[in-house]
Amino acid sequence: MIQLKAYTPSYQKHIEAYQLLEEHQRFTELPTVCVQKAKDDSQRFSVLTISDEQLVTFFSLSVGDAVQMYTENSNAILLRSFSxxxxxxxxxxxxxxxxxxxxxxxxxxxxxxxxxxxxxxLNHPAIKLYQACGFKDTTQRIRGIKGEQMVYSRKMVHKIEGGS
Structure with missing residues (x-):
């Protein structure tokens, strides 16, 4: 069973021990870099996936200007640096x-x-994963320093359908 946890300094050793294959580093940032960026940005948050007390996945979440570049929805959040x-x-x-x-x-x-x-x-395994998890291609494309990026979206269905 997994748990998503907000980063706290008590996880720093886990962050420093986190390993990414070189081929994956071309598509994402290391958690050590993301944690540092979050310290300097009040709208960026580091999240860890913990299983059996081990850090297994990592990602950042951003609100505000970072996400508004890709959607007009002021209640959207940007998932970034997932690995x-x-x-x-x-x-x-x-x-x-x-x-x-x-x-x-x-x-x-x-x-x-x-x-x-x-x-x-070019990150076909990630595209397949995101699609399997309910993310949809918005058809918007962004040229970035690591190549062309596709913008994907997942609506929080329970909120759209009137649930809370």
Whole structure:
């Protein structure tokens, strides 16, 4: 069973031990970099997926200007720098994390109605994963320093349908 947890300094050793294959580093940032950026940005939050007291996946969430570049929805949040520690790849942790994310958002960011993410057009495994987890291609494309990025969106369905 996994748990999504907000970063606290007590997780720093886990962050420093996190490993990414070099081929994956071309598509995402290391958690150490993301945690530092979050310290300097009050609208950026680091989230860890913990399983059996081990850090298995990591991502950042951003609100405000960072997400408004990709949507007109003022209640959207940007999922960024999503990765799985190379020691835990292929065990389903990425999918479990993404499927748990709406519940985490409901608790910690209750006004959020949409999740936005960017994925490199060449990162086919990630595209397949995001689609399997309910993300849809908006057809918007962004040229970035790491190549062309596709903008994906997942609506928080329970909120759109009138639930709370």
């Amino acid at each position: 799985t520690d190379s020691n835990y790849q292929g065990r389903g942790y990425a999918k479990q994390s993404l499927m748990a994310l709406p519940f985490y958002l409901e608790k910690h960011f209750p006004n959020i109605t949409e999740i936005i993410l960017l994925v490199n057009c």
